Amino acid sequence: MSRRLSPSFYTGKTALQLARSLLGVLLVHETDEGIVSGFITETEAYTEDDPASHTFGGVVTERNRTMFLRAGYLYVYFIYGRYFCCNVTAERGGRGAAVLLRAVLPDEGSALMRKRRGGARALADGPGKLCQAFGIGREHDGVDLTEAQSPLYLSQGRSVRSVQRTARIGIRHATEKQWRYVVDAW
DNA sequence: ACTAAGATTACCT
DNA sequence: GGTAATCTTAGTA
Numbered sequence: 001m002s003r004r005l006s007p008s009f010y011t012g013k014t015a016l017q018l019a020r021s022l023l024g025v026l027l028v029h030e031t032d033e034g035i036v037s038g039f040i041t042e043t044e045a046y047t048e049d050d051p052a053s054h055t056f057g058g059v060v061t062e063r064n065r066t067m068f069l070r071a072g073y074l075y076v077y078f079i080y081g082r083y084f085c086c087n088v089t090a091e092r093g094g095r096g097a098a099v100l101l102r103a104v105l106p107d108e109g110s111a112l113m114r115k116r117r118g119g120a121r122a123l124a125d126g127p128g129k130l131c132q133a134f135g136i137g138r139e140h141d142g143v144d145l146t147e148a149q150s151p152l153y154l155s156q157g158r159s160v161r162s163v164q165r166t167a168r169i170g171i172r173h174a175t176e177k178q179w180r181y182v183v184d185a186w
Numbered sequence: 187a188c189t190a191a192g193a194t195t196a197c198c199t
Numbered sequence: 200g201g202t203a204a205t206c207t208t209a210g211t212a
Contacts, residue, residue, distance in 0.1 A: 077193085078206080100193055172191090
């Protein structure tokens with residue numbers, strides 16, 4: 001039985017609403033190496049009106065173009081010369097909005113995650129670590145998460161009892177916005 | 187062409 | 200708590 005989230009999960013929500021809704025959702029990646037999955041525990045919203053966003057001002061560039069697709073695509077970017085970060089696009093096509101996946105609680109395939117992480121103890125408690133553990137890289141930028149055959153997708157997860165909202169991490173601009181969502185209790 | 191900054195992480199004291 | 204590592208991206212000329 002597949003519990004893959006349907007397109008309707010992504011549509012009709014603002015980036016902030018989607019960021020909240022993604023908490024508890026299961027992120028799954030099926031590859032030849034094996035299957036890894038984990039429950040999303042931390043997200044951040046980014047929009048066109050947001051000085052911290054890659055799409056601030058609504059200007060399309062080579063890097064940010066995926067963020068302007070309709071909701072339900074994966075936006076992957078490279079940062080600090082070392083790490084990838086992955087987002088789920090939000091809002092309607094033409095609007096540059098997305099939700100950064102910052103952390104997951106590993107479910108299936110933690111041995112493979114650890115192998116990909118070079119044996120480290122912390123498997124996916126940060127956006128760069130998450131992408132490394134899940135084998136997500138630049139080739140996954142623009143993947144349609146809602147497509148039935150996609151090996152990378154979101155699935156129904158756990159219900160979240162309580163959520164904490166805070167300022168976003170690691171940004172210089174718009175630090176006053178409380179657009180980070182963290183699972184407080186399951 | 188050149189340059190500065192970056193939605194991070196690991197390792198050090 | 201501080202910071203080096205590392206290279207792409209985007210802006211400026």
